[in-house]
Amino acid sequence: MKQKHAAYPWLVLVALLLGASVIISLADRADGGFDLGPQRTVRTNNPKIGIHTRLTDEVEEVKIRKSLEMVREMGATWIVEYFPWAYVENERGVYKWNHSDMVIQHAQRQGLTTIARLGFVPEWARPQETTPLYLAPDQFSAFGDFAAKFATRYADQVSHIIIWNEPNLGMEWGYQPVSPEQYVEMLRVVYPRIKAANPDVQVLAGALAPTLANDQSAMNDLLFLQRMYDAGAAQYFDILAIHAYGWNFPPDEPPNPAVVNLRRSELLRDIMVDNGDAHKTAMLTEGGWNDHPRWTRAVRPGQRIDYTIEAYEIALNEWDWLESVNPWVFRYPWDAKSYQDYYTFVRTDFEPKPIYSEVKRYATGME
């Protein structure tokens, strides 16, 4: 009897050691316990091909992996993905990285380069009854702290970060008056913090909505960019993010300040050059064509295919200042049941639309 009791402490000790070793090995796993699969590389004829994914609200890991596998198989090297601040730091100082870890690790495993778009303000960092796109100047530093945390955490995995989205639209600026100067003030606070956290990361700014409007709700993107430079923006970004929607126009439609088309990007580039930023590059981080049957700014489905491939070709052959082209959008987690569904390359059930198959054929030579 006595001998039997004497064995218990040893058994407990062994059990504790086993448990601890399991916990330690799980914690040490670089993949965070995700089902990442083997390391892949992208095979493509055009290294500038990318696409904006929309995995922010995609919950299931298997669907995130499937999306990124299909992006890689399409021959895209780049993805732009949105990482909302409020999703990670919903409670001040408490960071929940699981979803962003999942997306970024899967992207990396598929051999994709992630361009991370940051924004979306948590409730604690804004006044009540404001939208998550409202960021007051006294919270720029809090946003900068989050961006720095992000840059540190993903120093080996995320090489590009976009600060904010379409600040020239009132809606995207929390329904405050649009202000290039205030946006530059944000860059002035956020950029150094990101660079201090990871000097190698490339910081993108701009991401302006192409628009001809100039009123309370929006500011013309060309005007906005010039005023950004006037306010001293050049010191606070490395690459210009451009949004280039084609609306009804083919890709070879010449640039014109009075028209929204693909080559409006060249006008933005001219402003960069005029302001001494010729040495910097740009990226199309949103854009493309829509083939909704009833939207007045849509084209036929076949035109959408042709125009998209032509845009990738223009980027490769004509625009040496442009690093990548990332049309909106690969797939939605669910149907929007509006014209937005007609921007996607793949249906919610992962059925490839013809545009996916044709871009894949163009980029890889495979069906």
Place this chain on the structure above:
Amino acid sequence: MSEEKNASRALHPLLYLLIGSLLALLLAKAISSGGFFFPFSDPTWSAMQSRGTWRVGMDPSFPPFESLDAEGKPAGYDLDLAQLFADEWGLQLEIVPIGFDSLLDALRTGQIDSVISALPFDPRTTQDVTYSEPYFEAGIRLAVRSSDAEQMRSTDVFEELSRDMTASAANGNEGNNNESNGTSIQIRKNMAALLSGKEVAVEWGSMGDMVGRQLQRIDPTIELLPYETPNEVIIALQDNSNIGAVLIDNITLLQFQRSQLQSGQSPNPASALIEIGPAVEGNPYVIAMPYRSSKLQTEINYLLQMFQASGRLSDLEQIWFSP
């Protein structure tokens, strides 16, 4: 006997407990769902009756369903359909023009009583709005020349396909192949078998093209011939006898069929198009109403059946899908 009596008496507290629990459950459910709901009450229907009008939201930018006529007034299939309902109910029809993406919000906020605007059914919003039965299928149809239809219909594969499609429709999945269930996979396989070795015309990049590529993955002998527009698909079928079928949206198909009827001559079987089975990729248009508009929904569904049976829906197609 006295033991039985005792047993039945002993049950009473349990019954009370059961009934009490059920009542508590119902109360909890009613509170959690925002109050009691009596299926026979319908505030939208009541408001329509007392107001004497039916306010219908519509985005008049999608002919032939709804657009603005030369005088700037809304006109189209949906407008005439709305008028049919209003006439039956003795109500005045009030059309409220609203942008397509804001229609359901207008419904939720009580600005309108219904939406009739070539609105596709959205299963994700059935907790927010009430939908009618579909009144028009705008999805992708497989169509062949009428001269080929008989031969196709006489095959075993077609019989099997019809059986599966009927079963799928009975399960509420008509033409909806988003779900990769066994039935829809079988439908695709049979459809591929039906088109095996045939040339199939599609609009380049369209949903018809997507379905064609799905079928081609099952049977690589299917050859897809892409054309720039739906109308070119139709013309190609007329001009090229090698083309055995088309995958095309139902609106274009109906417009073509009606144009042939309107020519006054009986359609040439070598060029007339006949659809085979229901939509292979569904896109049903429905009428939307505020959530829990049970009376209005019943009325609309009943009248839709009546309009179907009396040929009035067919009349609307004749009017609005003819060139």
